[in-house]
Amino acid sequence: MRNLSAVIAVLLLSLAGFALADNTDPPESVLQNVGLAHEVCRIADLQASDIPNDEGGSVKLSWILESEGIRPDSLEIMRRDPAGSEELITTLPANITDYSDDSVRNGATYSYWILSYLGGVAEACSDEVQAVASAQWLYSGRIGMLIILTLIMAVIIYYIESGKRGKELYIREIAGLAAVDDAVGRATEMGRPVLYVPGIMDMDNIQTIASIVILGRVARKTAEYGSPLLVPTSRSVVMSVAQEVVKEGYLQAGRSDTFNRENIQYLTDDQFGYAAGVDGIMVREKPAAIFLLGCFYAESLILAETGRSVGAIQIAGTAMPSQIPFFIAACDYTLIGEELFAASAYLSREPKLLGSLKGQDAGKLFFLILIVAGVVAASIGDFWSPMKSVAEFLRKLVTVN
Amino acid sequence: MNWEILGIWLGAMLTLCLYSFLYRDNPFYKFAEHLFVGMSAGYWVIYSIENVLKPNWWQQMFPEDGGFNWIWIIPGIFALFMLARIIPKIAGLSRMALGMIIGAGAGVNMVGFFQTNAMAQVKGTIISVSSGGAWDIISNIILVVGVITGLVYFFFSKAHTGIVGKTANVGITILMVAFGASFGYTIMARISLLIGRCQFLIFDWIPTIPRLLGIGG
Numbered sequence: 001m002r003n004l005s006a007v008i009a010v011l012l013l014s015l016a017g018f019a020l021a022d023n024t025d026p027p028e029s030v031l032q033n034v035g036l037a038h039e040v041c042r043i044a045d046l047q048a049s050d051i052p053n054d055e056g057g058s059v060k061l062s063w064i065l066e067s068e069g070i071r072p073d074s075l076e077i078m079r080r081d082p083a084g085s086e087e088l089i090t091t092l093p094a095n096i097t098d099y100s101d102d103s104v105r106n107g108a109t110y111s112y113w114i115l116s117y118l119g120g121v122a123e124a125c126s127d128e129v130q131a132v133a134s135a136q137w138l139y140s141g142r143i144g145m146l147i148i149l150t151l152i153m154a155v156i157i158y159y160i161e162s163g164k165r166g167k168e169l170y171i172r173e174i175a176g177l178a179a180v181d182d183a184v185g186r187a188t189e190m191g192r193p194v195l196y197v198p199g200i201m202d203m204d205n206i207q208t209i210a211s212i213v214i215l216g217r218v219a220r221k222t223a224e225y226g227s228p229l230l231v232p233t234s235r236s237v238v239m240s241v242a243q244e245v246v247k248e249g250y251l252q253a254g255r256s257d258t259f260n261r262e263n264i265q266y267l268t269d270d271q272f273g274y275a276a277g278v279d280g281i282m283v284r285e286k287p288a289a290i291f292l293l294g295c296f297y298a299e300s301l302i303l304a305e306t307g308r309s310v311g312a313i314q315i316a317g318t319a320m321p322s323q324i325p326f327f328i329a330a331c332d333y334t335l336i337g338e339e340l341f342a343a344s345a346y347l348s349r350e351p352k353l354l355g356s357l358k359g360q361d362a363g364k365l366f367f368l369i370l371i372v373a374g375v376v377a378a379s380i381g382d383f384w385s386p387m388k389s390v391a392e393f394l395r396k397l398v399t400v401n
Numbered sequence: 402m403n404w405e406i407l408g409i410w411l412g413a414m415l416t417l418c419l420y421s422f423l424y425r426d427n428p429f430y431k432f433a434e435h436l437f438v439g440m441s442a443g444y445w446v447i448y449s450i451e452n453v454l455k456p457n458w459w460q461q462m463f464p465e466d467g468g469f470n471w472i473w474i475i476p477g478i479f480a481l482f483m484l485a486r487i488i489p490k491i492a493g494l495s496r497m498a499l500g501m502i503i504g505a506g507a508g509v510n511m512v513g514f515f516q517t518n519a520m521a522q523v524k525g526t527i528i529s530v531s532s533g534g535a536w537d538i539i540s541n542i543i544l545v546v547g548v549i550t551g552l553v554y555f556f557f558s559k560a561h562t563g564i565v566g567k568t569a570n571v572g573i574t575i576l577m578v579a580f581g582a583s584f585g586y587t588i589m590a591r592i593s594l595l596i597g598r599c600q601f602l603i604f605d606w607i608p609t610i611p612r613l614l615g616i617g618g
Binding site for chain 2: 144145148149169170171172174202203204205206209237240241243244266267268269270272273274276277279280283284301321322324325326328329336337338339342345346357358361363364365367368370371372374375377378379380381382383391394395398399400
């Protein structure tokens with residue numbers, strides 16, 4: 001009798017426990033089917049949360065498998081949608097400890113629980129957890145970048161406005177660009193064409209965009225001097241843009257009658273096919289000046305060497321670190337990295353572009369100060385720990401997740 | 402016909418035709434060049450249709466499970482704008498498509514460029530120059546000095562005179578040392594490509610000559 005009372009007391013306490021546990025316990029429908037033998041490891045600490053920094057529609061589940069007991073064969077992740085219908089969303093091996101459910105609606109509450117299976121029988125069930133997926137407008141991992149970019153853009157706008165108001169903005173001489181006029185003049189004197197190679201990448205590449213801006217200036221110069229300008233391209237869109245830009249240059253020079261669309265032609269998208277084609281143009285047309293400006297890869301040396309062999313004055317420029325050495329070795333002038341991007345401002349001397357360049361310099365100065373401060377803080381931090389946190393803060397400021 | 406031997410001979414002949422450029426421009430090189438350019442251009446047309454146009458546009462507009470996504474008409478219209486260049490009267494329409502490509506390209510790449518070329522580099526340079534062994538300290542000092550002086554070299558709004566000029570000189574010297582190392586490294590890779598071609602000619606092509614002439618095995 002005493003034993004029976006104890007059993008009833010335990011059962012009542014258990015029921016009270018279930019009632020108080022709200023929605024953190026396994027659903028009743030599951031409990032009816034699960035053996036609850038407790039020999040099989042149960043999923044513990046099941047967590048469900050919205051995946052941050054996304055467009056929503058996803059819930060991240062993570063869990064740990066209890067260490068004591070028999071390891072299950074597999075895990076079944078169950079889900080109940082807002083309408084109350086339950087479904088199995090996936091079956092996973094027992095060693096997996098997280099899962100992303102990418103088939104949920106934003107703003108709706110979903111419940112999840114995980115069943116531990118052994119020999120095809122659900123032997124244990126986790127607690128039930130809930131989550132709501134939502135979309136985020138702001139990517140929190142890029143806040144530091146947003147602040148720095150905003151600051152730099154503010155400075156750039158300030159300098160652009162200063163330039164527009166007539167403030168004289170100094171820009172140092174860039175040897176390669178100072179030689180543009182000489183190169184075009186040489187071609188005119190020799191009665192040979194100018195060859196402009198805008199790299200092998202498409203118009204979505206920053207270097208190609210920078211190159212096309214320079215092409216506009218070179219086209220204007222060649223139109224003024226009356227030299228033919230040849231522009232073989234590796235991408236059809238680049239060809240279209242180059243045609244427009246060169247035409248604009250000829251119009252600005254008042255020589256639109258001498259513009260020949262056929263001189264700006266598409267060869268092939270293939271890297272070495274393009275290199276072979278440009279090499280052929282070099283040896284047959286024998287240009288007196290060659291511009292290799294843009295994004296280049298392994299074809300850079302092939303082009304630069306062939307250009308050198310035909311005796312052309314060569315001005316090259318790229319932001320590809322691995323190709324710059326070849327241009328330095330084989331060309332007369334080389335624009336290194338950033339100089340390629342500064343070229344448009346240098347050649348045009350437009351206050352808008354010069355202001356932008358000045359603003360970028362301010363950005364570089366900011367980073368330089370940041371590096372010096374960070375290195376000093378990190379170095380002193382080895383001996384005096386408070387400085388370590390300063391270095392860590394600066395590192396965090398420039399960290400993009 | 403032995404297709405394998407035919408392939409080897411074709412490869413070898415075209416290799417020799419292209420290498421003949423080392424002497425001077427000649428009809429053999431011209432033939433190989435035009436074949437290469439023409440075939441690759443044709444190949445890329447088909448590649449673009451099969452791997453870009455179909456999966457990224459057509460199949461998005463008409464999904465396999467049926468239906469019609471009208472939003473994909475918009476890129477189709479922009480593509481037609483590009484083709485408008487053929488007709489001089491409406492050629493100006495192509496500028497809209499070109500403007501979108503350039504604007505979107507610049508905007509999307511700005512974030513990536515800033516992230517990898519500025520933020521990540523700065524983060525990687527905020528290091529201690531007083532911890533670790535002697536070589537670690539020397540290595541870290543070279544890294545920090547290289548980055549700072551290199552950055553000074555790329556200041557365009559300041560004349561390279563006085564202390565700025567001297568700092569910039571250190572920067573460009575370090576850059577040149579790095580370029581020299583990169584040059585040597587890449588040349589080694591190119592030599593290995595040349596060796597690969599030579600091996601093809603010596604071990605794959607030359608042994609087929611006696612077979613073709615009916616000499617030996």
